[in-house]
Amino acid sequence: MSLDYLLDAAHWSGPDGFPHQILEHLRYTGLALLIAMVIALPLGVLIGHTGRGAGLAINLGNAGRALPTLGVLMLILAVTGVGLKPVIGALVVLAIPPLLTATYAGVSSVDRGVVDAARGVGLREPQIALGVEVPLALPVILGGVRSATLQVISTATIAAYVAQDGLGRYLFDGLAVRDYPRIVAGAVVLAVLAVVVDALLALLQRVVVSPGVRPRAGSRRRTALPQPER
Amino acid sequence: MVIRFESTTKQYPDGTVAVDALDLTVPSGAITVFVGPSGCGKTTSLRMINRMIDPTSGRVLIDDVDVASERPARLRRRIGYVIQHAGLFPHRTVVDNVATVPVLSGTPRKEARTRAYELLERVGLTAAMGDRYPAQLSGGQQQRVGVARALAADPPVLLMDEPFSAVDPVVRHDLQAELLRLQGELGKTIVLVTHDIDEAIVLGDHVAVFAEGGRLAQFAPPEELLASPADAFVAGFVGRDRGYRGLSFATAADLPVEPVTAEGTVVEGLALVLDDGRPTGWRDPDGRLLPTEGTHTADDSLRVVADLALLSPAGAAIRVDAAGRAVGLVRQTTVADVVRQRQRSRLAVGAVGGSAG
Numbered sequence: 001m002s003l004d005y006l007l008d009a010a011h012w013s014g015p016d017g018f019p020h021q022i023l024e025h026l027r028y029t030g031l032a033l034l035i036a037m038v039i040a041l042p043l044g045v046l047i048g049h050t051g052r053g054a055g056l057a058i059n060l061g062n063a064g065r066a067l068p069t070l071g072v073l074m075l076i077l078a079v080t081g082v083g084l085k086p087v088i089g090a091l092v093v094l095a096i097p098p099l100l101t102a103t104y105a106g107v108s109s110v111d112r113g114v115v116d117a118a119r120g121v122g123l124r125e126p127q128i129a130l131g132v133e134v135p136l137a138l139p140v141i142l143g144g145v146r147s148a149t150l151q152v153i154s155t156a157t158i159a160a161y162v163a164q165d166g167l168g169r170y171l172f173d174g175l176a177v178r179d180y181p182r183i184v185a186g187a188v189v190l191a192v193l194a195v196v197v198d199a200l201l202a203l204l205q206r207v208v209v210s211p212g213v214r215p216r217a218g219s220r221r222r223t224a225l226p227q228p229e230r
Numbered sequence: 231m232v233i234r235f236e237s238t239t240k241q242y243p244d245g246t247v248a249v250d251a252l253d254l255t256v257p258s259g260a261i262t263v264f265v266g267p268s269g270c271g272k273t274t275s276l277r278m279i280n281r282m283i284d285p286t287s288g289r290v291l292i293d294d295v296d297v298a299s300e301r302p303a304r305l306r307r308r309i310g311y312v313i314q315h316a317g318l319f320p321h322r323t324v325v326d327n328v329a330t331v332p333v334l335s336g337t338p339r340k341e342a343r344t345r346a347y348e349l350l351e352r353v354g355l356t357a358a359m360g361d362r363y364p365a366q367l368s369g370g371q372q373q374r375v376g377v378a379r380a381l382a383a384d385p386p387v388l389l390m391d392e393p394f395s396a397v398d399p400v401v402r403h404d405l406q407a408e409l410l411r412l413q414g415e416l417g418k419t420i421v422l423v424t425h426d427i428d429e430a431i432v433l434g435d436h437v438a439v440f441a442e443g444g445r446l447a448q449f450a451p452p453e454e455l456l457a458s459p460a461d462a463f464v465a466g467f468v469g470r471d472r473g474y475r476g477l478s479f480a481t482a483a484d485l486p487v488e489p490v491t492a493e494g495t496v497v498e499g500l501a502l503v504l505d506d507g508r509p510t511g512w513r514d515p516d517g518r519l520l521p522t523e524g525t526h527t528a529d530d531s532l533r534v535v536a537d538l539a540l541l542s543p544a545g546a547a548i549r550v551d552a553a554g555r556a557v558g559l560v561r562q563t564t565v566a567d568v569v570r571q572r573q574r575s576r577l578a579v580g581a582v583g584g585s586a587g
C-alpha cells in the first residue's frame with residue numbers, strides 16, 4: 001500500500017488530475033443537491049406549517065432511508081438509458097428524503113406559543129412560515145442539508161460508472177487495472193473533500209442561524225444563552 | 231373603542247360549548263377583566279375579539295363594526311396581543327421583537343427601532359436590553375417586552391391572556407402596578423384574562439366573572455362584586471374576606487379624624503410621641519416606647535386605615551400630611567362605625583319590601 005499515486009505531482013494537474021475531478025464531483029453533487037432542495041425545502045416547510053401531509057413526509061423519509069442507491073441508479077438507467085442525467089436523478093432521489101424529513105420536523109417542532117403569538121400580532125401565514133418558523137427551524141434544516149450533502153458526495157462516486165468524471169473515476173479505473181494506490185488516492189481525496197465540505201457547512205450554519213436560537217440543547221428559556229456583560 | 235359581544239357562541243368541532251350566547255359590552259378606555267375557573271371560556275372569548283377564533287354563531291363588534299368583516303391579519307395589527315409566556319420571537323433581538331408590528335405595517339425599520347427603544351424604557355426596561363435576545367432576559371422582563379411589542383403600533387385595544395401568571399408573586403405585583411401606571415397614561419381599551427380573582431380586583435375597572443360552560447355569571451365593577459355577588463357561584467369564587475377586601479375601594483379621605491394636639495395626645499393610656507411633628511411611637515405608662523406600626527394619608531384606602539388601626543398598640547391609625555407630620559387619629563371604633571354605615575346604606579339600595587308609605 002502506498003500513497004505514491006496520491007502524492008505524484010503529475011496527478012494534480014491536467015484534465016485527468018485531481019483538481020479537475022474534484023470540481024466535476026462537486027458539480028454533480030451541487031446540482032443534485034440544488035434540485036433536491038428546490039423540491040424538498042418548500043414542500044417540507046409547507047407540510048410543517050400546515051400540518052397537512054405529515055404522513056407523506058414521514059413515510060417518504062423512511063422509504064428514503066431504506067432505498068438502495070445502486071438499485072435506484074440501475075432502475076433509472078434502465079428507464080432512461082446511460083448518461084449523466086440519470087445519475088443526477090438518482091442523487092436527487094437520494095437527497096430528497098433527509099431534506100424533507102428534517103425540514104418538516106424542524107418547522108413542525110417550533111414552539112406553538114411563538115407561532116400563536118406571531119399570528120396574534122398580525123403576521124400572515126407566509127410571513128409566519130418564512131419569518132418565524134424557518135429561522136427557528138434552521139439548525140434542524142441545516143442538519144438535514146449536511147447529512148444529505150455527505151450522502152450525495154459519497155454516492156456521486158458512481159457517476160464515474162456511467163460518465164468518465166468525478167472522483168469515482170479513480171476507484172473504477174483502479175479496480176479495472178488492479179492499481180491499488182490509485183484506489184486509495186481516490187478514497188482519500190473523497191474523504192477529505194467530504195470533511196472539508198461538512199466543515200464549510202458547519203461554518204455557514206454559525207453564520208446564518210440567529211444567536212438567539214443557536215444552542216439547541218436544553219430548554220428554550222433563560223438557560224439558553226449566557227448573559228452578556230454590560 | 232367599545233367591544234360588544236352579541237349572543238356570541240363558540241362550539242368546538244368536538245361538541246364542547248366553550249362560550250354560550252355571551253352578551254357583553256366591554257367599555258372603552260378601561261380595563262375589563264375576564265375571570266373564572268379553568269376551562270370556562272375566557273381565552274376563547276378573548277380570541278374571538280381578534281379573530282384568532284371565529285364564533286359559531288353571534289357576533290363580536292368593535293365600535294359597531296363586525297370583526298368578521300375584516301381581514302384577520304389587518305385586524306390584529308390594530309389590536310395589541312399579549313400571552314402568558316410572552317411568545318417572543320427567539321431569533322430576533324428584543325428591539326426587533328418590539329418593532330414587529332410597525333415594520334409589518336410599513337414603518338421604516340430605523341424609525342420603528344428608535345420608537346421600540348423608547349417603549350422598552352416606558353415598560354421599565356433599559357434601552358441596552360433591546361440588543362439582547364429574549365433568552366437573555368428573565369421571565370418577568372420577557373413579559374414586559376411582550377407588553378411593549380403589543381403597544382408598539384399604538385393600538386386602541388389591548389388583549390392580554392394571563393399575562394402575569396407565569397412569574398413569581400413579587401414580579402407579578404410589579405407588573406400589575408406597571409400596567410396600571412401605563413393605563414393611566416394611555417387610556418386603552420384593555421381586556422385581560424386571568425383566573426386569579428385578586429388580580430381581577432386589583433386591575434379591573436370592570437370584572438366579568440365566567441362560570442363553567444361559558445356562562446357570564448356577573449359583570450360589575452370589582453367593588454360591587456365584593457359587596458354584592460350576583461349568586462352563590464360568584465360569592466364562592468370571590469372567596470373569603472370579601473368584606474375586608476372591599477374596603478380597598480373606599481377612600482380614607484371621608485373618615486372623621488380626631489386632631490392631634492400640641493399638648494400631647496393620649497389614647498388608651500398611651501401617649502403619642504412626636505419629633506418635629508412626625509410620629510415616632512407610643513409611650514406607655516412604664517415609659518417604654520412602642521412602635522406606631524405605620525401611618526397613612528388621606529389618599530389611602532379604608533383598608534389601609536383599618537389595618538393600621540388593628541396593628542396600632544393604641545388601636546388608632548395615625549394620619550399624616552405630605553410632609554409626614556401627624557395631623558390626626560382614626561380609632562378602631564370610628565372605622566367600625568363608618569364601615570357599618572357604608573354596608574347598611576349599600577344593602578338598603580338592593581333590598582326588597584319594607585314599609586311603603
Ligand SMILES: Nc1ncnc2c1ncn2[C@@H]1O[C@H](COP(=O)(O)OP(=O)(O)OP(=O)(O)O)[C@@H](O)[C@H]1O
Nearest residue numbers: 242244246248267268269270271272273274275425
Ligand atoms: N381547540 C379546541 N378544541 C376543543 N375544545 C377546546 C379547544 N380549545 C378550548 N377548548 C375547550 O373549550 C373550553 C374553554 O376553553 P378556554 O381555553 O376558553 O378556557 P379558559 O377559560 O381560558 O381556561 P384556562 O383558565 O384554563 O385558560 C374548555 O373546556 C376547553 O377544553
Ligand SMILES: [Mg+2]
Nearest residue numbers: 272273274423
Ligand atoms: Mg385560558
